[in-house]
Amino acid sequence: MIRGKMFINGEWTDAKNGRVREIINPFNQEVIATVPEGSAEDSHAAIAAARAAFDEGVWSAASASERGERVRLIGQKIANQNEEFARLESLDTGKTLEESRTDMEDIANVFFYFAGLADKNGGEVIRSPLPNSTSIVVREPVGVCGLITPWNYPLLQAAWKLAPALVAGNTLILKPSELTPLTTMKLFELFEEVGLPTGVANLVLGTGKEVGAPLAESTDVDLISFTGGIETGKTIMQAASSNVKKMALELGGKNPNIVFADADFETAIDQALNAVFFHAGQVCSAGSRLLVEEAIHDDFVEELVKRTKRIKLGNGFDEKTESGPLISAAHRAKVESYIQIGLDEGATLACGGKRPDAAELQNGFFLEPTIFTNCRSSMRIVQEEVFGPVLTVETFRTTEEAIAKANDTIYGLAGAIFSNDIGKAERIASKLRLGTVWINDFHPYFVQAPWGGYKQSGFGRELGKIGLEEYTETKHIFRNK
Numbered sequence: 289m290i291r292g293k294m295f296i297n298g299e300w301t302d303a304k305n306g307r308v309r310e311i312i313n314p315f316n317q318e319v320i321a322t323v324p325e326g327s328a329e330d331s332h333a334a335i336a337a338a339r340a341a342f343d344e345g346v347w348s349a350a351s352a353s354e355r356g357e358r359v360r361l362i363g364q365k366i367a368n369q370n371e372e373f374a375r376l377e378s379l380d381t382g383k384t385l386e387e388s389r390t391d392m393e394d395i396a397n398v399f400f401y402f403a404g405l406a407d408k409n410g411g412e413v414i415r416s417p418l419p420n421s422t423s424i425v426v427r428e429p430v431g432v433c434g435l436i437t438p439w440n441y442p443l444l445q446a447a448w449k450l451a452p453a454l455v456a457g458n459t460l461i462l463k464p465s466e467l468t469p470l471t472t473m474k475l476f477e478l479f480e481e482v483g484l485p486t487g488v489a490n491l492v493l494g495t496g497k498e499v500g501a502p503l504a505e506s507t508d509v510d511l512i513s514f515t516g517g518i519e520t521g522k523t524i525m526q527a528a529s530s531n532v533k534k535m536a537l538e539l540g541g542k543n544p545n546i547v548f549a550d551a552d553f554e555t556a557i558d559q560a561l562n563a564v565f566f567h568a569g570q571v572c573s574a575g576s577r578l579l580v581e582e583a584i585h586d587d588f589v590e591e592l593v594k595r596t597k598r599i600k601l602g603n604g605f606d607e608k609t610e611s612g613p614l615i616s617a618a619h620r621a622k623v624e625s626y627i628q629i630g631l632d633e634g635a636t637l638a639c640g641g642k643r644p645d646a647a648e649l650q651n652g653f654f655l656e657p658t659i660f661t662n663c664r665s666s667m668r669i670v671q672e673e674v675f676g677p678v679l680t681v682e683t684f685r686t687t688e689e690a691i692a693k694a695n696d697t698i699y700g701l702a703g704a705i706f707s708n709d710i711g712k713a714e715r716i717a718s719k720l721r722l723g724t725v726w727i728n729d730f731h732p733y734f735v736q737a738p739w740g741g742y743k744q745s746g747f748g749r750e751l752g753k754i755g756l757e758e759y760t761e762t763k764h765i766f767r768n769k
């Protein structure tokens with residue numbers, strides 16, 4: 289049994305109020321850890337530590353290459369312990385071990401990439417229009433960063449924020465999801481090993497309302513980077529107005545997957561399944577809205593349903609498992625309520641829609657992969673983020689209709705187009721109001737390319753060079769003579 293702690297001002301600590309929370313394995317509901325269940329008092333201590341460390345300036349004054357070297361070392365240590373981190377992540381989230389191993393490789397690469405940018409984050413000299421003067425533009429750290437992350441990719445989402453925040457010279461407080469804090473706790477052990485100065489990186493544990501909200505409200509926090517649900521994002525945005533914090537919001541998605549009749553059938557089927565059922569659909573960019581050209585609709589759906597029924601649910605540690613459980617009883621109940629909404633709205637249940645019968649799955653939060661056909665854009669099941677293994681299918685006849693239906697949502701995170709006419713696909717890509725568009729693929733992302741949403745999927749970008757700029761302020765220094 290793991291006994292977790294918070295990390296505040298260079299020390300591992302319990303919650304000031306002494307409370308603890310049990311962390312459970314979503315595959316069998318066994319208690320795998322107890323961790324502190326903090327309160328606002330702990331958040332305020334962490335904010336004070338980060339503020340003092342920033343104002344002291346040891347980390348921001350270190351050379352960029354020294355900061356880069358420490359961040360690179362963190363990546364190296366993660367790479368060296370890939371298996372330990374991956375096992376912990378699968379235990380905590382229920383996702384397959386194979387998926388967690390890939391996540392850990394990606395995470396090490398995130399630290400390597402931003403470490404490599406550390407000494408390339410310079411400014412520029414610009415020609416001043418005034419005589420005998422010089423203008424230089426420099427990039428400086430923002431200050432104290434509050435980083436708040438969700439449970440679906442616990443360490444990956446944290447890494448996307450931590451690596452650039454550290455490289456840019458900020459100090460920070462990380463608040464992971466209360467459901468999945470284990471790998472982030474382990475990461476903070478590495479921060480200690482590489483010798484980050486005291487107070488630079490702090491970890492608080494507990495619920496959003498108790499330990500997350502104080503980060504958004506505090507006038508000592510200069511930036512909030514949040515990944516999570518849209519309603520939480522709105523609450524945080526309001527709270528962050530207290531001192532006009534800089535912000536980045538990475539919110540949900542209801543991502544369209546457009547399949548044309550001229551697409552490679554096999555590829556489109558494989559990717560339609562991957563798009564929505566990967567990690568049991570608990571992915572912000574899940575392709576949960578399938579738009580199929582009418583000419584191939586019946587054949588496509590028939591094959592899709594056949595293959596969906598074969599998806600093997602099980603323990604993430606079993607090599608044969610293709611999909612694990614949902615994260616919690618409450619989350620499964622939410623997804624089930626959406627299945628009922630779909631039925632009530634008149635969509636046709638083509639497969640799934642219930643908990644699996646297998647005896648060995650009864651203690652986990654499992655739900656069968658579900659497909660609804662005969663859907664219309666006006667249905668709630670088509671408009672709202674379900675965040676589970678539920679696919680809706682609509683048809684279209686023309687390219688214009690496909691574009692209109694794809695854009696008919698408040699979200700704008702990601703989506704895909706399947707067609708062998710690449711020129712057509714690229715023209716459609718330019719018309720989709722989405723932060724990422726895949727052509728003939730679904731889900732690939734990498735650290736060199738930016739990630740983020742249009743519309744109510746949020747603002748700000750993570751990853752890529754722009755992902756580092758989010759954590760910097762830009763200053764113009766003008767010198768006369």
Ligand code: NAD
Nearest residue numbers: 437438439464465495496500501516517520538539540572
């Ligand atoms: P959530 O919004 O419930 O919680 C996210 C985090 O915010 C958690 O750490 C939570 O404790 C904290 N929180 C909750 N209320 C808070 C408050 N009032 N003040 C401060 N912090 C608060 O989301 P979730 O259920 O953990 O994650 C699922 C959501 O995350 C989905 O909507 C998904 O689309 C989204 N997501 C988006 C991306 C992206 O890149 N756009 C990536 C992953 C997940």
